[in-house]
Amino acid sequence: MPREFYDRPAIEVAPxxxxxxxxxxxxxxxxxxELTEVEAYMGAIDSASHSYRGQTRRxxxxxxxxxHAYVYFTYGMHFCVNLVCQPAGxxxxxxxxxxxxxxxxxxxxxxxxxxxxxxxxxxGPARLCQALGIDMAQNxxxxxxxxxxxxxxxxxxxxxxxxxxxxxxxxSSATDLPWRYWxxxxxxxxxxxxxxxxxxKPVTPSPR
DNA sequence: ATTAGGATCTTCT
DNA sequence: GAAGATCCTAATG
Numbered sequence: 714m715p716r717e718f719y720d721r722p723a724i725e726v727a728p729x730x731x732x733x734x735x736x737x738x739x740x741x742x743x744x745x746x747e748l749t750e751v752e753a754y755m756g757a758i759d760s761a762s763h764s765y766r767g768q769t770r771r772x773x774x775x776x777x778x779x780x781h782a783y784v785y786f787t788y789g790m791h792f793c794v795n796l797v798c799q800p801a802g803x804x805x806x807x808x809x810x811x812x813x814x815x816x817x818x819x820x821x822x823x824x825x826x827x828x829x830x831x832x833x834x835x836x837g838p839a840r841l842c843q844a845l846g847i848d849m850a851q852n853x854x855x856x857x858x859x860x861x862x863x864x865x866x867x868x869x870x871x872x873x874x875x876x877x878x879x880x881x882x883x884x885s886s887a888t889d890l891p892w893r894y895w896x897x898x899x900x901x902x903x904x905x906x907x908x909x910x911x912x913x914k915p916v917t918p919s920p921r
Numbered sequence: 922a923t924t925a926g927g928a929t930c931t932t933c934t
Numbered sequence: 935g936a937a938g939a940t941c942c943t944a945a946t947g
Contacts, residue, residue: 788940789929
């Protein structure tokens with residue numbers, strides 16, 4: 714991750730990450746995406762952040778130094794990846810929500826057989842991890858050094874004119890904060906969905 | 922095109 | 935014990 718992003722709040726870093734490239738070199742091969750959609754999570758001042766209620770085993774990486782990947786497992790089957798922004802103890806991070814494949818498209822497709830179109834390969838935080846082969850093995854990886862299996866590089870493209878912002882997806886609190894950023898009109902940006910609490914399985918009425 | 926439900930398990934209350 | 939920074943499929947308009 715480019716040095717100019719270090720030690721700055723996630724809401725500043727997030728829009729600047731658009732257009733940057735995330736690379737993952739695994740034993741299967743290399744896949745890379747250009748980031749098209751991200752969300753900032755602001756730690757102690759953000760009730761939607763995993764770090765809002767303090768450090769736990771799951772979010773420990775968020776409380777560590779910037780430039781490291783915070784990966785979490787959710788819904789019993791999916792992984793999502795964040796980039797830690799601020800110094801140890803200030804747990805803000807950027808969730809990587811979508812990207813456009815720029816390398817290893819064939820491998821990405823083989824990892825995502827259910828994907829119908831090329832633009833769906835990494836259009837969503839869990840899809841992005843699937844396409845790149847990211848799982849808990851990458852939790853805590855430093856994404857700065859050249860040669861790291863997980864790497865973020867800056868871009869020469871300027872999207873300054875095309876950056877939009879709005880509410881974040883899938884959260885149930887702090888829904889008014891416009892901390893989701895995306896590239897206007899990009900087909901790989903995931904569809905916005907407001908949070909819908911999962912309905913409990915109906916309890917069968919006891920016989921009487 | 923849109924919606925509803927299921928999958929599946931870790932995490933925190 | 936309940937909800938979750940999600941995705942997929944099947945059913946319906």
